[in-house]
Amino acid sequence: MSLPSIAAARHFDATLHVPFLIGEERVGWIRAFDVASLTRWPNIFVVDETAVRLHPSLNDVDARTAALHDVIDTLAQQGKIPGWRNETYAIRNDFQAAPLAFIERAASRFFGTMTYAVHLNGIVKYRDGAPRLWIARRSDTKSVDPGRLDNVVAGGIGWGMDIEPTLVKECWEEAGMPAELASTATPGGTLHVLQMIPEGTQAEQLFVYDIELPNDFTPQNQDGEVGEHRLARIEDVARWIEEGEFTVDATLATLDCLLRHRWIDEEACEGIAALYTPPSL
Known part of the structure; x- marks a missing residue:
């Protein structure tokens, strides 16, 4: 059976976007209809029919960060970047890579840059042998996916944080889980999302834990x-x-758990195997 969320996780049409490059490295995807809003900054972006490039004069992390900060602030005031978070994300195509620039978290989806998140499946095993999962419902005031079902803990990984410290922090903030308990979590799979969303493009790597x-x-x-x-x-x-x-992300993290524990058949998750590999574009 093909689930809508599995299909949504790779619902992306490159022909509706242009690549965003720093140097020769593609670091994101910008919707074609958003490109015009960047032409007012010719000293920051080099724009043509094939790509949006950060100006080559911005040749270090500090210069790129400062230039993008002014752009992002203006776009946010224009309503093109909603859901301001006051969190710093690094532009990098690999979690271990050195940052090419730093941006406000909310801007990552406008520019389609890679982001990273951790998701936790909270399992309770009763004596009758029937496992259960703690499921969260997102607040109705959340800027993204308000009111939808989610994992017991899930959160983006900001700059300066590693995976497991983020997990421990989010466990307390979202579930009141003490660090001693949170540190017993064990890693599961790693999934890759590339989807078109109202805010732009979600390109995200999900680190799943149980x-x-x-x-x-x-x-x-x-x-x-x-x-x-x-x-x-x-x-x-x-x-x-x-x-x-469920949110798309939580669906994938939950299915990863159910499959690993053999609480669901693989036939019920048609297409999920491809999501363990980064998309090739």
């Missing part, structure tokens, strides 16, 4: 980003995935 939670643990949100938590049977989780109740 954690076995005590039967008496109940998540308690601390930062207002989660509307509620619910403890759900696997069959209910599978049904919500099929009905499209």
Whole structure:
């Protein structure tokens, strides 16, 4: 069975975008209809029919960051970059690579630059052998996917943070989970998303983790980003995935968990295998 979220994770049409380059490296995708808004900065962008290039005179991280900051601030004031987060993301095509520039998190989708996130599946195993998952519902005030179902913990990885420290931080903020418990999480799969979204392009690498939670643990949100938590049977989780109740990212992270634990058949996740490999464009 083909699930809508699996198809959505690679719903991307390169012909509707132009590549965004720093030097000779493509670092993002910009929607074709957004390109015109960048031509007012000829000292920052070199624009032609084939690409948007950061001006070669901006030849170090500090210069690129300063130039992009002014652009991003203006675009945000014009409403072209919504959901300002006051978080710094690095422009880099590999999580371990040196940054080429730093930008506001919200701008990463306008420029289609690579981002990184961690997702945690909260597993509870009862004596009857029937596993359950803690599921979060995103706050209705979230700028992205308000009110949709999500993993018990999920968050973007900002500059200066590694994967597991981000996981520990998000575990407290989103679920009130102490660091001692959060540090028992174990890594699962790594998935790659490239999809067109209202804000632009989501190019994201998802690091999936699992954690076995005590039967008496109940998540308690601390930062207002989660509307509620619910403890759900696997069959209910599978049904919500099929009905499209989860975010695309959470769908993939949850399916990764269900497949690894053999709580769902591979036939129910047709197409997911391709998402463990970065898209080739």
